[in-house]
Amino acid sequence: MQSEVPKSMLTEERRRWIVAELEREGKVVACELSRVLEVSEDTIRRDLRELAAEGRVQRVHGGALPAPRISANYAVRATQSTSTKTTLARAAATLVRPSNVVLVDGGTTNVEIMRHLAPDLHATVVTNSPPVAVALADHPHIEVIVLGGRMFKSSRATVDAVTLEGVRGVRADLCFLGVCSVHPETGVSTFDFSEAHIKRAMVASSAEVVAVALCEKLGTAAPYVVGPLTELTQLVTEASVSDEALAPYQAAGVTVLRA
Template identity: 60%
Template sequence: MQNNADTSGLMVAERRQHILAVLERDGKVVAAELSRAFGVSEDTIRRDLREMANEGLLQRVHGGGLPVSRVNPSFPARERQRPKAKEELARAAATLIKRGQVVFIDSGTTNVAVARLLPRDLEATVVTNSPPVAIALSEHPRVEVVLLGGRMRKDPLAAADGVTIAGVRQIRADLCYLGVCTIDPTFGVTTLDLDESYVKRAMVEASAEVVALVTADKLGTVSPYVVAPLSELTWLFTERGVSQEALAPYRAAGVTVTQDLEAEPA
């Protein structure tokens, strides 16, 4: 016969397994809802969430928990991830730029695809902190390229420091293609790197309209550093395979969601 300590331990393990199941199903857990479901105090649930966060099983946030942010692989490795999906997102979003506009193209592999797919007859100015974006545009006949300065971070292959931010603040752009690491209805656009968050935020603040190209795996994920709330986005391009339920909070925030793209098989 099990003693009380063993039974208590089993109950805790089962409760935490259920918490993980809810997290996988809903993309978040709410402490008050879990408290009611299990018939235990919110303090008990908060302790569960805190210990699960310490074990790397979830990310603790006010009032509940969210999936753990994935650490970004290297830039070359990201380029090999879901290239067809990124290309289709980029092809659809590249048509947003109009003749004569000034446009920020932030760092990121999907944004490099945007640069490659800009119409050949487009006359515009592209401002970027990404050498790969600048290189992709180097043979474009009619696009003027402004490469922002600053210390280049080797992982994202992008300039991101005070010099970069100062350059961004000298420009008023018509449009910004924002590089998105993670995005969630509650926490908006977030990223894994503090310096990058400042640069991205400056681009958003300096742009009339902001577009995010988001593969399905990035939706409903959160990183430590906040870039902007959903209300700052104008467009969100994602894949057809994403459910309408998952996209409803983005539309409710006033974002125009374009979803006429085929999801790439895993």
């Protein structure tokens, strides 16, 4: 921990300091916080518990990681970072090859990828996302298979046992995984338990797995783990992300494409 530690902090001041330290370092360790802040580990655990309840951190064993700042409202997410999503989508769309069978998860970025597939591309898209299917409705050469089930409204994707059975019946060349969080240590994670099961099945059913992630999702963790970082084949992210930040992903064998 590099930053200066003020003395005699009030509870809220201490918690703001912890969040700032988390943003600087990428993680915090409870025993180290206890030593530096000169408070008990019980106090630190209580701080982290309250910060997690506010969505400001994601607790893990022994400390905390950054929590993704993602709106629960799909319509709101669809209007955020639109130009960046378009740039990433154009790059990701080039990964689809003729005759590929592609599993496409829910998410506003994945919808944008589908809008940028080449008009002369012949492929099959299997998706649990009605918005993805609608985005391809007028594509002249892409066959679209929509997986049924109960729709999780936050992601506008189907997520129940019917969906899971459908995913397991596919052997895809490529998967565009909807990403809430991706972290070098905790891997890919999401906010919903049922979604995590569907995402795991998509990974298991695909030869290659692509995560397209804005920089705000990198280095963060959500409550439900989809799988380790090594499950990803490629990561498509913003050109502004530093070499240092991407080094752990590359070290895990993930091919990084910056756009």
